[in-house]
Amino acid sequence: MTPVWLGERPVIPGKIVCIGRNYAAHAEELGNPVPDEMVVFCKPASAVGDRLISHSGGETLHYEGEICLMMGEQGTVRGAGFGLDLTRRGLQSELKAKGLPWERAKAFDGAALFSRFAEVDALPCQLDLVLEVNGEARQHGGTESMLYPPARIIEEIRGFMSLQPGDIVMTGTPSGVGEVRPGDRFHGRVLTEGRILAEGRWTAT
C-alpha cells in the first residue's frame, strides 16, 4: 500500500470518501443535474498511487483537483491537502447511464494522488484550491463555492458511516476538469486565507 503523508508521518488511510457534484459549475460542465442530496462514493486505500498515470484500462484518464481533509478522532480534522481524483470518464458515463456503481471508473489502482497533508488543529474555516497544468491555471475553487462545505460534508457522512483517524475526505472538484496527457506537469495547491497549506507536483506518465 502507498502511504499518504501527514507532515512527516506516513498514514495508510482506512478509506477515502469522495463527494460528487459539490460545485454547481462542475455539475453543469458534465451535464449532470445539481443534486438535491450530497453525492457520496468511496475509493479503497489501494487506489492511492505514487505517480500520475495518464491511462488505465486502455482509457485516457481525467483529472479532478480537490481539497482533501484527513480525519482525526471523533469527526475532527487533523490534516489538509490537495488531491487528484482520477477518473475513467467514458466508463463512468456508461456506468451512470446503466445506473451501476462507479468503482470500475474511480477505484482502480492509482486513482487517487495526494500532496503531503499539512497538520491543522481544526478545520480551517476557508480553503481554496488552484490547479495548474503545464503552468496554466485550469481549476480554481474553494469552500465559498461548494454546495456542501466541509463541516456539513463531515456531519452528513458521519450520519451513516464512521470516519476513523487517517480516513480522507475528498470534497469534490470545481469546473475545469480535463484529460491527463503523458508529460503534463501538474501543480496543485490548497490555500487558506491566501497562504499555501499544502501543494503537490506530478508529471504524468
Ligand code: ZN
Ligand atoms: Zn471527484
